[in-house]
Amino acid sequence: MMFKDKVVIVTGAAMGIGKAIAAAFAREGAALVLGDIVADKLSATVEELKAGGTRVVGLAGDISRVEDANALVDLAKNTYNRLDVLVNNAGIMDRFLPIGEITDEVWNKVLGVNLNGPMYTMRRAIPQMIEQGGGVIIDITSAAGLGGGFAGVAYTTSKHGVVGLVKNTAWMYASKGIRVVGIAPGGVNSGISLGGVPSEFGYAQLAKNLATMPRSGEVDELANVVVFAASEKASFLNGAIIPVDGAWLAGG
Numbered sequence: 001m002m003f004k005d006k007v008v009i010v011t012g013a014a015m016g017i018g019k020a021i022a023a024a025f026a027r028e029g030a031a032l033v034l035g036d037i038v039a040d041k042l043s044a045t046v047e048e049l050k051a052g053g054t055r056v057v058g059l060a061g062d063i064s065r066v067e068d069a070n071a072l073v074d075l076a077k078n079t080y081n082r083l084d085v086l087v088n089n090a091g092i093m094d095r096f097l098p099i100g101e102i103t104d105e106v107w108n109k110v111l112g113v114n115l116n117g118p119m120y121t122m123r124r125a126i127p128q129m130i131e132q133g134g135g136v137i138i139d140i141t142s143a144a145g146l147g148g149g150f151a152g153v154a155y156t157t158s159k160h161g162v163v164g165l166v167k168n169t170a171w172m173y174a175s176k177g178i179r180v181v182g183i184a185p186g187g188v189n190s191g192i193s194l195g196g197v198p199s200e201f202g203y204a205q206l207a208k209n210l211a212t213m214p215r216s217g218e219v220d221e222l223a224n225v226v227v228f229a230a231s232e233k234a235s236f237l238n239g240a241i242i243p244v245d246g247a248w249l250a251g252g
């Protein structure tokens with residue numbers, strides 16, 4: 001068990017990739033702190049994991065609100081008195097809206113959840129990790145964090161921003177024993193919503209790239225890489241963005 005007596009926070013853990021990440025850490029013996037905005041599904045995930053013998057607490061909240069993000073990070077210390085791994089997974093899509101169609105509302109919401117959220121949790125977690133002599137942060141970015149033709153402008157900008165969060169934080173805190181790794185999924189069968197009716201024009205442009213995807217992945221195929229990247233086995237992995245995409249980006 002690679003994470004016995006280790007404490008792991010996962011955001012957006014009620015369903016999809018985040019739920020699979022939580023379950024994968026649970027199988028490795030971790031104690032969990034799970035966050036999500038959908039309270040009933042979060043409770044169901046927490047109860048499922050508890051029934052399997054995992055130590056787990058959940059906190060419903062909106063990661064784009066600094067008070068909620070801080071409370072989630074603080075819950076690790078308050079419950080288990082430590083924090084070893086922070087996984088920033090919560091994310092939303094942008095209906096494939098290009099710049100000519102983006103509204104302030106969609107821009108602010110997508111940037112708030114996908115970029116401000118991870119910034120808030122990382123800022124809160126870093127002092128605790130420094131105090132403990134180290135820690136690992138895994139940020140879920142996207143193929144859209146590495147290329148321009150995979151989503152709308154807000155999602156693409158937010159996920160490119162996450163790449164900056166990973167690289168800058170890894171560089172700044174490498175000497176403190178903290179590792180920061182970005183995982184960039186390609187298409188995954190998670191049931192993620194487009195966020196509403198997609199832009200017809202945006203979708204027509206993206207369809208050219210979507211058609212080149214060799215296959216979409218399963219949530220466990222992402223979760224397994226996250227657990228490895230957070231483990232001691234990956235001790236020299238720091239500041240890197242790892243595409244987990246079945247060779248989709250390799251073909252670009």
Ligand SMILES: NC(=O)c1ccc[n+]([C@@H]2O[C@H](COP(=O)([O-])OP(=O)(O)OC[C@H]3O[C@@H](n4cnc5c(N)ncnc54)[C@H](O)[C@@H]3O)[C@@H](O)[C@H]2O)c1
Nearest residue numbers: 012015016017036037062063090091142185187188190192
């Ligand atoms: N599914 C894909 O194809 C794909 C591809 C690339 C990247 N990603 C990224 O993977 C991550 C997980 O996505 P998924 O596919 O599992 O989607 P999902 O919709 O199944 O899961 C996302 C989770 O985040 C939660 N969430 C949404 N807004 C929140 C908020 N404001 N505060 C707290 N929690 C919130 C949702 O309730 C949900 O449980 C996201 O960051 C997404 O951008 C997904």
